[in-house]
Amino acid sequence: MPAGGRPTVRSRRLGTALRQYRQAAKLDQPQAAEVIASSQARISRLESGHVTARVIEVRLLLDAYGVEDQEVRTKLEELAKHSKNRGWWLEHAAHLRPDYVDHIALEDDATYIREWQPAIVPGLLQTPAYAEAVVAGGPHPIDPERVAELVKVRVGRQAKIEEGGASYTAILWEAVVAHPLVPVEVHRGQLSAILEAGERKNVTVQVLPFTAGALGGSASAFSSFSFDEDPTVEAVTLDNLRGTSVLEGSEDLTAYANMFDLLRSSALAPDASAELIRGILRNLKEETS
Secondary structure (H helix, E strand, O other), X not given: OOHHHOOOHHHHHHHHHHXXXXXXXXXXXXXXXXXXXXXXXXXXXXXXXXXXXXXXXXXXXXXXOOOOOHHHHHHHHHHHHHOOOOOHHHHHHHHOOHHHHHHHHHHHHOOEEEEXXXXXXXXXXXXXXXXXXXXXXXXXXXXXXXXXXXXXXXXXXOHHHHXXXXXXXXXXXXXXXXXXXXXXXXXXXXXXXXXXXXXXXXXXXXXXOHHHHHHHHOOOOEEEEEOOOOOOOXXXXXXXXXXXXXXXXXXXXXXXXXXXXXXXXXXXXXXXXXXHHHXXXXXXXXXXX
């Protein structure tokens, strides 16, 4: 069972896929239960992610559902193998909300990560100083020990991008880079870090300019994730006052994929975005010199 009896994002992804393939094969849950010599209740819990299917169960069910695509089979078997694995972030579990753990697990599994951020620099690009400033300056009081742990987690998340483990695209509204929300010296260091990150082959940073009009205020921050060579969006996370929500419904995924494409096509090209950031950085240096 997933830790704490709560579906993990990996067990839920596996269960959703198994349910979709069962339905495509026009089998009901009792029929699927017969395939693995179990009960309908177990199939229900597998498909909801409350328990994780064993690899042999995945193989038998996919055989029964007529799924022959080897890439699909391998992907689902890998989810079954690793759904209970402890990620590096669980060392900090006492300081993390369960929904934040889901977000990090999605990042850790993803091959493509895309983010839109109209307010602050995305966590995958934040310097430690910037992360400390925004975490400590949030709407809810946080004790210094937890601030330090959350900063460590944000830095740890960045290893995925720094090591080239995923293709990462971030679109920032111009306000994020033009108007410091943190001390100016911290903001300057953050802008330099964004420019450095944008030079990596697997990283694309674009700025949506104010001249794009109301588009910058039409969508709150979101992240989308793909888990295969195909960049089709398979999960989206949204930040809100209550935490992080994970969307997996097909209509939701299509809507956010379309919104990201609209934002990307309206944003400055990567080179022009970098030039804008360099100009802001020069102005900040002149103002503080």
